[in-house]
Amino acid sequence: MAYEGVPGLVATKEAFGETTLVVDAARLVEACAHLRDEEGFAFLSDLTPADYLGWGELGVAGYLGTSAGRDLNAPGSQGRARLPEPKPKRFSVGYHLLALTDPPRRVRVQVWLDDGEDIDSVVPIWPTADWHEREAWDLMGIRFRGHPNLVRILMDDDWEGHPLRKDYPVGGEPVRFSGEE
Amino acid sequence: MATVERRARIYEGSRIPSPIPTILQVDPDEHELEDILTVNFGPNHPSTHGVLRLIVDLDGEHVAGIAAVIGYLHTGFEKTMEQKTWWKGMTYPERIDYVSYLNNGLVWVLAVERLLGIEVPRKATWMRMCLAEINRLHSHLIWLGTSALEIGAISMLWYAFREREKTVEISELVGGTRMHTRYFQAGGLAEDIPPGFFPVTRDFCEQMSKGIDDYDTILTKNKIWLERTVGVGLLSAEDAIALGQSGPVARASGIDWDLRRNQPYLAYDEVEFSVPVYHGGDVYDRYRVHMDEMRQSVRIIRQCLDRLEQMEGEPWIADDRKVVLPPRHELHTSMESLIHHFKIVTEGYTVPEGEVYETIESPRGELGCYVVSDGGPKPWRVKFRAPSFVALEATATCMTDAAVADLIAIVGSLDSVMGEVDR
Numbered sequence: 001m002a003y004e005g006v007p008g009l010v011a012t013k014e015a016f017g018e019t020t021l022v023v024d025a026a027r028l029v030e031a032c033a034h035l036r037d038e039e040g041f042a043f044l045s046d047l048t049p050a051d052y053l054g055w056g057e058l059g060v061a062g063y064l065g066t067s068a069g070r071d072l073n074a075p076g077s078q079g080r081a082r083l084p085e086p087k088p089k090r091f092s093v094g095y096h097l098l099a100l101t102d103p104p105r106r107v108r109v110q111v112w113l114d115d116g117e118d119i120d121s122v123v124p125i126w127p128t129a130d131w132h133e134r135e136a137w138d139l140m141g142i143r144f145r146g147h148p149n150l151v152r153i154l155m156d157d158d159w160e161g162h163p164l165r166k167d168y169p170v171g172g173e174p175v176r177f178s179g180e181e
Numbered sequence: 182m183a184t185v186e187r188r189a190r191i192y193e194g195s196r197i198p199s200p201i202p203t204i205l206q207v208d209p210d211e212h213e214l215e216d217i218l219t220v221n222f223g224p225n226h227p228s229t230h231g232v233l234r235l236i237v238d239l240d241g242e243h244v245a246g247i248a249a250v251i252g253y254l255h256t257g258f259e260k261t262m263e264q265k266t267w268w269k270g271m272t273y274p275e276r277i278d279y280v281s282y283l284n285n286g287l288v289w290v291l292a293v294e295r296l297l298g299i300e301v302p303r304k305a306t307w308m309r310m311c312l313a314e315i316n317r318l319h320s321h322l323i324w325l326g327t328s329a330l331e332i333g334a335i336s337m338l339w340y341a342f343r344e345r346e347k348t349v350e351i352s353e354l355v356g357g358t359r360m361h362t363r364y365f366q367a368g369g370l371a372e373d374i375p376p377g378f379f380p381v382t383r384d385f386c387e388q389m390s391k392g393i394d395d396y397d398t399i400l401t402k403n404k405i406w407l408e409r410t411v412g413v414g415l416l417s418a419e420d421a422i423a424l425g426q427s428g429p430v431a432r433a434s435g436i437d438w439d440l441r442r443n444q445p446y447l448a449y450d451e452v453e454f455s456v457p458v459y460h461g462g463d464v465y466d467r468y469r470v471h472m473d474e475m476r477q478s479v480r481i482i483r484q485c486l487d488r489l490e491q492m493e494g495e496p497w498i499a500d501d502r503k504v505v506l507p508p509r510h511e512l513h514t515s516m517e518s519l520i521h522h523f524k525i526v527t528e529g530y531t532v533p534e535g536e537v538y539e540t541i542e543s544p545r546g547e548l549g550c551y552v553v554s555d556g557g558p559k560p561w562r563v564k565f566r567a568p569s570f571v572a573l574e575a576t577a578t579c580m581t582d583a584a585v586a587d588l589i590a591i592v593g594s595l596d597s598v599m600g601e602v603d604r
Contacts, residue, residue: 016295016537042422045540046566048551055555084534084555096538096549096566100422100436104444108538127202128425131574139259148200154252154603163260170264 003107005038006031018108020094025111029120032095032109036125041097041107044122047132048094049140052087053166088112091142093119113142121147139164191415191434191462196581197423205577207238207246216240222588224253230327231599233573233592242584249576254603262563266529267293267367270560274550275361277565278601280323283316283352284543285565285601286365288550291446292539293367296532296554299499303448304492305369310447311485312355312364313541314478315382318389319348320544321471321478325396328593332409337399344392347385354378367530368505369498374489382486389479393472400468410465414579414591417462424578425571428546429474430595433459433466440542452484464594471596504530529558545569545596565604569597 003012003019008027013020023031035041089112099105111119121144122129133144134153141162144150152159161168198205207217217238224234232253238246258277262270274289275282287309294301326341349359354375356362364371400406416426421434431438439456441449457473459466498505506525507518524530534556540549549566572595579591 015535018536018538020536043427044425045547046538046549046551046564048538048562048564050553050562050564052561055561094536094538094551096551098547100438100443102443104440106538106540123202126425127197127423128571128574130202131570149204152252154255156252163257168260170260 003035003039006034018106020108020110022110022112025113025117025119028109028111029122029125032122032125035097035107035109039105039107040099040101041105043098043100044126044128044132045096045098045106046094047122047129047136048096049136049142049164050092050094051090051140051164051166052092053090055087056083089114089117091115091117091140093136093142095122115141118143118145120145121150123147138162141165190412191460192417193419194417195420195423196415196417197420197578198581202424203574203577204248205244205246205580207240212240212245217245224250230593230597233597233599233602235576235588235592237585237588239585242586244580244583244585244588247577247580247588249573251570251573251599251602254599256604258604259563259565262560264559266558267532267560268525268529268558270563271363271366272361274565275363276600277604278543278545278548278567278569278598279360280598281316281320281544282361283312283365284320284541284548286363287313288539288541288543288548288565290365290367291541292537292550292552293532295537295539296535296552297367297504298533299368299501299504301369301499302496304374304489304495304497305499306447307485307488307492308370308374308497309365310449310452311382311482311489312352313447314481314485315348315351315385317478317544318475319345321475322348324544324593324596325468325471328590328596329400329406331589331593332406334400334403334406337396340392340395340399344385344389347388351378351382351385354381366498366505368501369496371498373497379486379490382482386479386483386486389475393475393479397472401472407465409586409590410468410594411461411463413464413583413587414467414594415462415581416575416579420578421462421575424575426546426575427571428542428544428568428596429467429470430546430572430575432457432470434462435460440540440547444540446541449481452481454481464590467594467596531556531558532560540566543568545572545598545601565601567601567604569599569601570604572597573602 003021007030008024011022091113093111095109097107133147136142137150138152138155220237222235222237224232234250236248258273262273274285278285322341322345326338329337352362353359356364416434418435421431437458442456454477457470459469502521507521511518532554534554536553538551540547546568548568551564553562555561
């Protein structure tokens with residue numbers, strides 16, 4: 001186990017050739033500082049928040065079976081064989097790190113959050129996180145404690161709601177100059 | 182009034198503004214606050230490559246503060262892709278960065294293919310690599326033409342667009358449209374390599390090599406060009422990594438890093454090319470990296486053509502009827518093919534549950550695609566790591582000690598495409 005020394009490490013997952021380190025949200029900054037300084041992950045490639053509201057339930061994106069997970073497909077058909085694995089909390093935030101070594105190493109640090117839970121900003125560790133965290137706040141509504149300038153970045157300053165959340169409707173916003181405002 | 186001091190040499194250590202890394206704030210110790218004139222540059226300005234707004238605090242000609250405002254081109258690609266099947270989702274990545282459309286499409290199909298665990302025929306792999314390099318030339322040519330135009334080298338635009346026209350003609354030949362071809366599919370290519378592709382592309386390689394010599398003659402030793410670019414927009418290697426810079430910007434700052442060589446995808450480990458690295462960290466070295474990369478791209482394209490010519494008659498897409506549309510002619514004779522076609526087009530194919538983060542070296546640097554699947558026919562979450570978005574974060578650091586005229590050169594050299602910044 002290469003990453004046993006990471007502070008707050010909850011679980012390590014290997015899938016599709018990628019390593020995911022699930023880290024306790026309260027110790028995120030500690031874990032990131034360790035990964036940068038001890039493991040050489042100097043480069044933050046991306047910060048990816050995801051909303052798992054309604055994961056595996058009926059009527060959400062892409063689900064075809066029933067909520068009990070009915071097997072719509074005999075082998076070879078197009079349905080989904082089983083319900084997806086349940087997620088621990090509503091939101092995940094992934095930090096995709098890269099070590100500029102030969103061969104390059106990549107790792108995904110993942111933290112889990114409920115709605116309204118804050119996490120600490122990693123801007124002091126990787127300055128590039130500035131805009132990524134603003135985008136995560138703007139589009140997903142995840143608040144970063146200690147971010148120097150946590151304001152909306154892509155949407156208007158007076159926009160209401162966070163568009164990438166699963167409970168944010170598509171096509172719900174009025175179209176300007178359409179006469180339907 | 183402060184005078185502008187030209188630091189011709191790259192600095193050591195860090196110059197990232199504090200506390201906000203992406204905003205250069207006016208330092209009251211260095212500037213008389215009543216002298217500061219705040220100017221709104223953009224969002225509609227011919228030199229901002231689209232709709233970028235910069236709020237610039239000027240002390241005379243000296244830029245004392247700068248903040249970039251983005252979002253004017255936000256179209257919600259990532260939200261939209263969650264509503265579409267995997268199969269239909271292919272059309273969106275190509276439109277996110279409309280200048281390097283094939284590279285953006287490539288990262289998406291590679292991510293989906295990794296989740297699917299599907300084997301891609303070697304002909305498709307080599308053709309993808311060939312087109313990705315042609316597309317890199319397309320992107321670099323647009324960059325060269327427009328950023329030289331902005332600093333006053335108007336003729337460069339016409340020379341660069343002369344060759345750029347050929348690249349989109351090749352796109353048209355293989356995919357039917359000049360841009361946004363949808364030619365890459367999960368599993369391979371939409372169609373076989375069309376007749377006439379090889380002679381046209383070989384001619385293009387010839388023309389491109391001569392074209393690069395032309396640009397070289399016009400710019401590389403041009404006194405005005407040197408005055409405008411050397412020692413301007415400095416970024417140290419340390420800052421470049423801290424700010425997540427990749428691609429030509431990082432390589433101009435002395436970071437010897439290219440995913441095509443360091444983390445080979447497709448068949449980049451089977452072709453010969455070199456990675457240009459310069460250490461000046463200024464606009465001029467970013468220009469030289471772009472120029473050298475164009476020569477290397479031509480070199481890669483030639484090797485791809487040699488290999489592809491030997492693959493006549495080989496399959497161009499995986500034989501997996503659950504993911505790949507059946508051949509058109511079978512629809513008239515085979516019930517199973519008709520059902521497969523109908524299912525893929527209406528319901529879409531399903532992708533195993535999981536999450537992947539795929540990265541490639543796009544013309545602008547590390548392009549990432551994070552995809553989450555819940556096992557259904559639509560992606561649960563799609564997120565693109567847009568190198569343009571990250572490049573703009575470096576504006577404030579590069580603008581330290583710059584004049585307002587340098588602003589155009591610097592923003593241009595970071596090579597941002599606003600479609601990709603705002604997504």
